[in-house]
Amino acid sequence: MNLFLQLLITGIVIGSIYALLALGFTLIYKATDVVNFAQGELLLVGAYICLHTTVSYNVPFLASFALTLVFTFLMGFFIEKIFLRRMIGEPVISIIMLTIGLSSVMRALVIIVWGTDTRTFPEVFSQVPVVVFGLSISRVYLYSIFAVAIFLGLFSLFFKKSKIGVAMRAVACDQQAALSMGIDVKRIFALSWAIAAVVSAVGGIFLGNINGINTSLSHFGLKVFPVVILGGLDSIVGAIVGGLLIGILENLAGGYLDPLVGGGAKELFPFVIMVLVLMIKPYGLFGTVKVEKV
Amino acid sequence: MNYTNCGNFKCSYEKDAALFQTLFSRLCIGVFLVMLVALPFLMDHYFIYILNMILIAVIGAVGLNILTGFTGLISLGQGAFMAVGAFGAGYLSSQVGLPFFLAIPAAGVIAALVGAFFGIPSLRLKGLYLSIATLAAQFIIEFIIIRAEPITGGVQGLSIDYARFFGIPINDDFRFYWLALPLAVTMTLLATNIVRSKIGRAFLSVRDNYIAAEAMGINLFHYKLTAFAISSFYAGVAGSLWAYYTTIVTVENFTIMVSIQYLSMIIIGGLGSILGSIFGATFLIVLPEALQFISNMAAGQFPAVSQIVGALKEMAFGLVIILFLLFEPEGLARRWRLIKAYWKLWPFSY
Numbered sequence: 304m305n306l307f308l309q310l311l312i313t314g315i316v317i318g319s320i321y322a323l324l325a326l327g328f329t330l331i332y333k334a335t336d337v338v339n340f341a342q343g344e345l346l347l348v349g350a351y352i353c354l355h356t357t358v359s360y361n362v363p364f365l366a367s368f369a370l371t372l373v374f375t376f377l378m379g380f381f382i383e384k385i386f387l388r389r390m391i392g393e394p395v396i397s398i399i400m401l402t403i404g405l406s407s408v409m410r411a412l413v414i415i416v417w418g419t420d421t422r423t424f425p426e427v428f429s430q431v432p433v434v435v436f437g438l439s440i441s442r443v444y445l446y447s448i449f450a451v452a453i454f455l456g457l458f459s460l461f462f463k464k465s466k467i468g469v470a471m472r473a474v475a476c477d478q479q480a481a482l483s484m485g486i487d488v489k490r491i492f493a494l495s496w497a498i499a500a501v502v503s504a505v506g507g508i509f510l511g512n513i514n515g516i517n518t519s520l521s522h523f524g525l526k527v528f529p530v531v532i533l534g535g536l537d538s539i540v541g542a543i544v545g546g547l548l549i550g551i552l553e554n555l556a557g558g559y560l561d562p563l564v565g566g567g568a569k570e571l572f573p574f575v576i577m578v579l580v581l582m583i584k585p586y587g588l589f590g591t592v593k594v595e596k597v
Numbered sequence: 598m599n600y601t602n603c604g605n606f607k608c609s610y611e612k613d614a615a616l617f618q619t620l621f622s623r624l625c626i627g628v629f630l631v632m633l634v635a636l637p638f639l640m641d642h643y644f645i646y647i648l649n650m651i652l653i654a655v656i657g658a659v660g661l662n663i664l665t666g667f668t669g670l671i672s673l674g675q676g677a678f679m680a681v682g683a684f685g686a687g688y689l690s691s692q693v694g695l696p697f698f699l700a701i702p703a704a705g706v707i708a709a710l711v712g713a714f715f716g717i718p719s720l721r722l723k724g725l726y727l728s729i730a731t732l733a734a735q736f737i738i739e740f741i742i743i744r745a746e747p748i749t750g751g752v753q754g755l756s757i758d759y760a761r762f763f764g765i766p767i768n769d770d771f772r773f774y775w776l777a778l779p780l781a782v783t784m785t786l787l788a789t790n791i792v793r794s795k796i797g798r799a800f801l802s803v804r805d806n807y808i809a810a811e812a813m814g815i816n817l818f819h820y821k822l823t824a825f826a827i828s829s830f831y832a833g834v835a836g837s838l839w840a841y842y843t844t845i846v847t848v849e850n851f852t853i854m855v856s857i858q859y860l861s862m863i864i865i866g867g868l869g870s871i872l873g874s875i876f877g878a879t880f881l882i883v884l885p886e887a888l889q890f891i892s893n894m895a896a897g898q899f900p901a902v903s904q905i906v907g908a909l910k911e912m913a914f915g916l917v918i919i920l921f922l923l924f925e926p927e928g929l930a931r932r933w934r935l936i937k938a939y940w941k942l943w944p945f946s947y
Contacts, residue, residue: 338725389923395724396671397922400864403857404918411912415905525853528729536725564744571740574733581722581730 308438310558311551316444316513318550319451323506324523325530325542326458327499333475333537334495337387337398341406342503343524348409349375349504350511350520351417354424364424368508372501379500383493410521423515447509454505455543458498462539471495475537529573533580535590544588549573616789630782637774645770647886652777653838654878658862659788659871660831665860666868667792668824669804670719671728674712675832676855677738680848682708682833683840687755688748690841697760697767697841701780704837705830711738712829719821723807735853742848754847757840773842780838784831789871791827800824804869861914865921867930876929884917885910 324342331339352374356367386405390398428446432439462468473481474491482488510520530549534541557569586592607613617623637645661675685704689695695703715734719727742749749755759768760776767773791797799820802810811817840846858881866877888910896903925932 338728386919386923393922393926395728396665396860396868397864397926399671399725399728400860400918401922403861404915404922407911407915408919409915411908411915414908415912525732528732532726532729567740567743571736574736578718578730578733578737581718581726581733585722585726 305438306558307555310554312438312440312444314551314554315547316447316550317554318547319448319455320506320510320523320546321526321530321550322543322546323451323454323502324527325534325546326455326539327502328527328531329534329537329539329542330471330495330502331499332531333539334471335383335387335391335492337390338395338402339499340399340402340524341409342499342527343521344406344409344413345375345379345500345503346507346510346523347413347516347518347521348378348507349500350507350516351413353504353508354422354511354516355417357425358422371504371508375500375504376497379497380493382500383496387496388489388492406521406524410518414518419518421515421517424512428512441513443509443512447513450505450509454502458502459539467491467494526573529577531587532577533587535587537591538587538589541587541589549576552576616786633778633782637771642770645774647882649770649773649777649842651879651882652774652781653835653842654859654862654882655781655875656784656838657832657835657859658866658874658878659785660828660835661859662863662866662868662871662874663788663791663800663831664824664828666863666870666873667797667804668800668821669807670716670821670824671724671860672731672825672828673728673853673856673860674715674731674734674738675828675859676851676853676857677735678708678712678829678832679836679839679855680738680742680851681711681829682836683846683851684742684749684755684836685833686837686840687757687846690760691755691757692748697762697776701834701837701841704840705833708833708836709826709830712832713822713826716822716825719825720818732853735856739848739852749848752848754845755840756845759844760841767841776841777838780834784834785871785875788831792871796820796823801869858914861918863928864918865928867928870928870930872933873928873930876933880929881914881917884913888913 324346327345328339328342331337349371353367353371356362356370357364360367362370382405386401387398390401428442430442432441433445434440462472470481470486471491471494473484473486474488478488481491506523507516507520510516510523526549530545531542532545533549534543534545553569553573556572560568560572580587605619607618612618617626636648640648657675657679661672664670664672682704685707686697686700689700689703690697715731715738718730722730743751745751759766761767762776765772767776792800799810799815802813802815803817803820803824807817836851839850843850862877862881863874864877865880866875867873889906892902892906892909902909921928
């Protein structure tokens, strides 16, 4: 029982970070129809920048957190402006390959600037675990769950209430109609990349605080696919639910199946779920079903 | 698609169906083949090694182009299908004791079966969804290979003997070239003929509009699976060649990065062009070697370069993909056509 709860909690923490990443992915996909294979690298860059400002310039954690958000916002904004803007209307494979190209450039830059060794954040959160009902939970976990919850809440408010958020939803719903209503679609495209980069960076910073940072963090970018497929590619609710589900299932699989098959089940399990979902319900739990015509 | 010069008349169906239609193109291909045969005698081991890698990559890239370029099914699993071929050949030659000329096609067939199996979702899934399903195939196959230790040796992989041709071990770059070259040429010719046959036309129609294709009586399921099988057969052959070349087969050589590399080859070369696959494979094999060469030279002045050469290669790889997609989206094959068209009328263009 204790093992189960431990796994569940780790699952929720990792799942909430998946949810953030998937939120960014879905945002980009909804607004611009771009499948982003560079989501993991956005996370990586965000994590390293936060680390760099805290460690090298001794900026307090919260300030460097804010700085990272500003920087990644600009980065996402310009990635869209410089690269993706020219790819509008190109076939799916070209767009996929472009984001793959971007991901390898970003990963290479990170390696050139920061090297490949694992680095750790200075102790931001106290190491003393919190004991709840006899379970000891590390503080980083609690903080990251709270932070992610706050971020997800803020974003749903942003989409529901703010003018830009509504405009983004309008673009996602129907570009032509949005354009004719006077919405600057190009700006929305750039903004969705910017926001996606920001949410990924938040995920990256928390992951960095949990496990330390190295370039293998970018593997999270591939884990985002099971999440968004399970939740439905174009659904924000789906991204959050899918993220939590995959995080929990993955950790449970790691805890219970790994001893049976000798390791590796944790990494594989999300993809097995994904294939099952694809076979049974290709548009996921909350995705819009597309009707295809000639 | 099929341009012919004016004045190039044909009086028989055989001539009309010929692969190389004019005397000049036959001459060119003849000179090219003679050059391929002559090259290894003029080069040292390192360059023959590069040539061998190119030949292996050409087989894999041509296969992927049949699936992705001609049939429009994006696959991120080419690396895994190559792994199936490599481990298949490894198992058949080291455990069963088959000679290489049986083990290579057998490995291709095994890979084709696996590929067709993982192609089954393609009936229901399109475009992006399919590419994500093949991504899953990549991870699932890697996992199975690591876990199936009695057959594949697990993480350590297999180590196999060099191929033996009538008692002569094919154990160096020069000898391997004579195994890889005929195979690559045969496979490329085969692909050229596949894509201009009934099957190839069906592939094109599935790519261009699958609903219309289905309405015209093309069995989608059949042709999509055929495309997966053919492409995986090529991957399997490429993988088994790799196995015989390196004689150590581990799953690390066939990760998702390999799949991405093959996709990049056909993007850079040109989707839906056999010639493009050859260009792309050559380009992406030569590029890292050229970078290595440059960084070795630069390391004299800047020792720091040698530490980040891996990252520099990766960056160049990414940049090349991005630049090609932005500025030459139809790949090197198109550039080649333009160059040919330019010289056709030279020096009296206009």
